[in-house]
Amino acid sequence: MKETGTFRVKKGMAQMQKGGVIMDVTTVEQAQIAEKAGAVAVMALERVPADIRAAGGVARMADPEMIKTIMDTVTIPVMAKVRIGHIAEAQILEELGVDYIDESEVLTPADEQFHINKHNFKVPFVCGARDLGEALRRISEGAAMMRTKGEPGTGNVVEAVRHMRRVMDQIRQVISKQDDELVVMAKEMGVSVELLKEVREAGRLPVVNFAAGGIASPADASLMMQLGADGIFVGSGIFKSESPQKVAEAIVKATLHYDDPRVLAEVSKGLGSAMPGLEMATLTDADRMQERGI
Amino acid sequence: MRIGVLSVQGAVSEHLDHLRRCDTEAVAIKNVKSLDEVSGLILPGGESTTIGKLIEAFGLADSIRRRTRDKSLALFGTCAGMVLLAGEITDGIINQPKLGLMDIVVKRNAFGRQRESFETALDFKTFNEPLTAVFIRAPVILKMSHEVTALAQLPEGVVAARQGNLLATSFHPELTSDLRIHQYFIEMCREIS
Numbered sequence: 001m002k003e004t005g006t007f008r009v010k011k012g013m014a015q016m017q018k019g020g021v022i023m024d025v026t027t028v029e030q031a032q033i034a035e036k037a038g039a040v041a042v043m044a045l046e047r048v049p050a051d052i053r054a055a056g057g058v059a060r061m062a063d064p065e066m067i068k069t070i071m072d073t074v075t076i077p078v079m080a081k082v083r084i085g086h087i088a089e090a091q092i093l094e095e096l097g098v099d100y101i102d103e104s105e106v107l108t109p110a111d112e113q114f115h116i117n118k119h120n121f122k123v124p125f126v127c128g129a130r131d132l133g134e135a136l137r138r139i140s141e142g143a144a145m146m147r148t149k150g151e152p153g154t155g156n157v158v159e160a161v162r163h164m165r166r167v168m169d170q171i172r173q174v175i176s177k178q179d180d181e182l183v184v185m186a187k188e189m190g191v192s193v194e195l196l197k198e199v200r201e202a203g204r205l206p207v208v209n210f211a212a213g214g215i216a217s218p219a220d221a222s223l224m225m226q227l228g229a230d231g232i233f234v235g236s237g238i239f240k241s242e243s244p245q246k247v248a249e250a251i252v253k254a255t256l257h258y259d260d261p262r263v264l265a266e267v268s269k270g271l272g273s274a275m276p277g278l279e280m281a282t283l284t285d286a287d288r289m290q291e292r293g294i
Numbered sequence: 295m296r297i298g299v300l301s302v303q304g305a306v307s308e309h310l311d312h313l314r315r316c317d318t319e320a321v322a323i324k325n326v327k328s329l330d331e332v333s334g335l336i337l338p339g340g341e342s343t344t345i346g347k348l349i350e351a352f353g354l355a356d357s358i359r360r361r362t363r364d365k366s367l368a369l370f371g372t373c374a375g376m377v378l379l380a381g382e383i384t385d386g387i388i389n390q391p392k393l394g395l396m397d398i399v400v401k402r403n404a405f406g407r408q409r410e411s412f413e414t415a416l417d418f419k420t421f422n423e424p425l426t427a428v429f430i431r432a433p434v435i436l437k438m439s440h441e442v443t444a445l446a447q448l449p450e451g452v453v454a455a456r457q458g459n460l461l462a463t464s465f466h467p468e469l470t471s472d473l474r475i476h477q478y479f480i481e482m483c484r485e486i487s
Contacts, residue, residue, distance in 0.1 A: 001414060001415075002412040002413075002414045003412055003413050003414065004409070004410060004411065004412045005409070006412075006413055008413060008428060008469060008470075009411045009412060009413060009428060009429075009430060012305075012411075012428055012430050012466060012469045013408050013411065013430050013431070015304075015305045015308065015339075015469070016304050016305055016339045016340050016341070016373070016374070016430055016431075017304075017340075017341075018303065018304060018305065018306070018307075018340070019301075019302065019303040019304065019306065019340070020303045020304075020340065020341060020344055035343060035387060036387075038343070038344045038347045038348060039344070040303060040340065040341040040344050041341070071407075074387075075343065075385065075386070075387055075402060075403065076341055076343060076344075077341075077407075077408065077431065094409065097406075097407045097409055098407075098408075099407055099408035099409075099431070100408065122409050123408060123409050124408065252344070252348070253348070253351070256302060256303065256324075256348055256352075257324075257352075
């Protein structure tokens, strides 16, 4: 008998994405460029985060027809975003057959208190986190994959670095704790002791953890891999650059050979101008997407 | 004896862990030089279009082909690895890069999208007890030559097969704690070395 939607099957799908690059796309043509460049999956969106930021207003799930067209065009997995806590948007995407749902702070949150109960779905979910507590809370809600939040649509890697370093540092702290100390830590983080014990046992998060939010160059991708990311999400960085095809291929190669400066130097040559990018200090509190859904 | 896991993209650490639990020396293979030092190589699950493109770009594909054809290397492809081994892919992207070493015709994503991914009990030819097989956007073998032996089957097609020094499974033995498939492949590598 076939058993679908088990946690092993949902988490396993993310394990197959490790070491790869997942690219944001808004059209069929962009999806084809991404697939040809060696992306392991595409994220189908109406607008890339930089444009969502510029446009303002309420950002919602993309038009299912547009997502379906991309699903019919490429053979690699297709992911799509729903608003935090928007159960109905998630049901629509599951019905459509997308391969992964990103419950994402890039869109305007639909629920300021609760995330989606992701255990209720057969389709797996990825969620963002800024620290270990956030990551484990999302995992206990059923997330089968994690990513850093970073600060989306900025082309500035500083927040993704902060979030990845924080998670890794907190994992090292968990490894050094005794049982009674874990109880206090669990209370502070608002997570179960069992989950923390799982982290201590494995020496890592129980699910795959990608870097996301501000990655715009091959060097950024290498940096995040060196800090311990399992793979890379690139949002605006590819299709807001001068030569998307070249940048996409270069980021794929840099993610594979992240520890080989010779390859990194080679692929970083002649890519044209990258996306312009934003300095964090220019963002107001309301502009900071990472504060959504914690 | 040393066995490698192709470390380009996908479930690399899971295969390394399984080989080590079988008391075998296991190494991640990222370049041509380290490939020379192994008797067997696992092509892990991942995205076949990505892995295929990158092993061509960095010169690994030719070395793998050469050493497999002169029978100094045993190969085991899981999921995407099976697609890479196939002589023919029915629904690949245009000019999809592949190793093309095994006389099998493979259909990608044969069970549907991720929603349809599943696990099931599966009979494997040489095992007494069935194993739990995890299928993730998995391929199946639609056709194969007389040189190839089917080792496991579902209604959709053959899901495990062997041809001499080549082994392929649609499912992911690295995602369960069962070590029998890895032990089976380690035996194949011993025969070679």
